[in-house]
Structures are given as C-alpha cells and as structure tokens.
Amino acid sequence: MLAYFNLSKENILYFEHNEDAVKSAISVGIKTYYYDKDKKDLENLKFFLDNNI
Numbered sequence: 001m002l003a004y005f006n007l008s009k010e011n012i013l014y015f016e017h018n019e020d021a022v023k024s025a026i027s028v029g030i031k032t033y034y035y036d037k038d039k040k041d042l043e044n045l046k047f048f049l050d051n052n053i
Helices: 019-027 042-050
Strands: 013-016 031-034
Touching: 013 019, 013 042, 019 031, 031 042
Parallel strands: 013 031
Antiparallel strands: none
C-alpha cells in the first residue's frame, strides 16, 4: 500500500484494533498504536497522536 499510494513510512501514523494488522505495520517500520476496542482508552490514543503528529 505504501508504494501504491507513494507514501513513506516516516509520514504515516497508524492506529488499529486488529493485532495482526498492528504487527504487520510495525514490521515495516510504521509508527503504530494498538487500540484495544474493549478498553476504549481514548486518552492513550490521544497521547499517541499528540506525540507523533
């Protein structure tokens, strides 16, 4: 997808609730946050976004 959209991993932030997708993104060097849909921890998600944008 990076090549298809002509994006670099340095310019991407990714948050996801699927653990396999998170592992895949991390494996190519994308800054990634695992969002636990059961915990719904929006405070930590906001922290991740605020500190990486």
